[in-house]
Amino acid sequence: MTDTIEIPERDWGKVHVFTLDLRADEVPAFTTPDDSGWPLKRALGATHLDPERVEVLATRELTGMGLSGYLVEGQGVQEAQVVPDRARLDALTGHVVVLPSVALGTGAQTLRPTAPLAHFATYSETPARPANERLESESARGTLTGGRTDPAPAGQGSRARLIAVIAALAVAALLLVWAFAG
Numbered sequence: 001m002t003d004t005i006e007i008p009e010r011d012w013g014k015v016h017v018f019t020l021d022l023r024a025d026e027v028p029a030f031t032t033p034d035d036s037g038w039p040l041k042r043a044l045g046a047t048h049l050d051p052e053r054v055e056v057l058a059t060r061e062l063t064g065m066g067l068s069g070y071l072v073e074g075q076g077v078q079e080a081q082v083v084p085d086r087a088r089l090d091a092l093t094g095h096v097v098v099l100p101s102v103a104l105g106t107g108a109q110t111l112r113p114t115a116p117l118a119h120f121a122t123y124s125e126t127p128a129r130p131a132n133e134r135l136e137s138e139s140a141r142g143t144l145t146g147g148r149t150d151p152a153p154a155g156q157g158s159r160a161r162l163i164a165v166i167a168a169l170a171v172a173a174l175l176l177v178w179a180f181a182g
Contacts, residue, residue: 003119005111012101013125015075017067018044020095021116024058027095030116031056040097045112046104053103059092066090075100077123085121096120 005016022030030039033051041049055075062070067089071077075098082089097117113119 003113005113005119005122007101007104007109007111009108010106011104011108013127014101014122015071015077015125016099016111016122017071017089017120018097018099018113018117019092019120020056020097021118022095024095027056027058031097040117043114043117044099045110045114047109048105048107049099050103050105053100055098055100057096057098059094059096067092067096071098071123075123076125078126081123089120092120100125 020027020030030043031054032038033041038049038051040054057067057070059067065073066086068082068086071082071089072079111119
């Protein structure tokens with residue numbers, strides 16, 4: 001039985017992990033798109049797959065970190081989600097395919113992975129911290145004196161610019177009249 005993975009439209013924040021049951025010398029031909037197609041995309045049953053975003057990893061290259069560490073540190077997966085699978089993830093051998101949501105595009109699709117792929121798990125990325133958080137370091141504290149000032153009334157800056165532009169045009173027109181009159 002194969003897993004069916006529903007990818008909703010504009011899906012984001014997920015990381016899908018698949019095992020790849022191939023010999024090391026077969027992996028490049030399977031995972032690299034060419035003129036005759038892309039076996040990886042076909043085996044996933046994907047309608048869209050961005051080759052620049054697909055990660056194919058040899059688990060032996062993750063020594064010291066393990067696949068679980070790579071998912072947390074390299075892909076931003078929530079550590080609490082990886083903990084229950086840590087031993088199984090780090091025991092995987094051979095190659096794995098890691099698909100972040102961005103690799104699957106913005107349209108809805110249904111993945112139906114077939115051999116040599118097998119769906120291992122789907123994890124959620126750690127949500128990014130809001131960019132508008134208040135800075136709490138000593139260097140972020142201001143050194144301005146004099147307190148707050150009231151903002152300029154709305155529209156006053158625009159009016160001054162308009163008057164300056166009209167005055168400049170009037171001066172330019174007078175110069176042209178003077179240059180051609182004499």
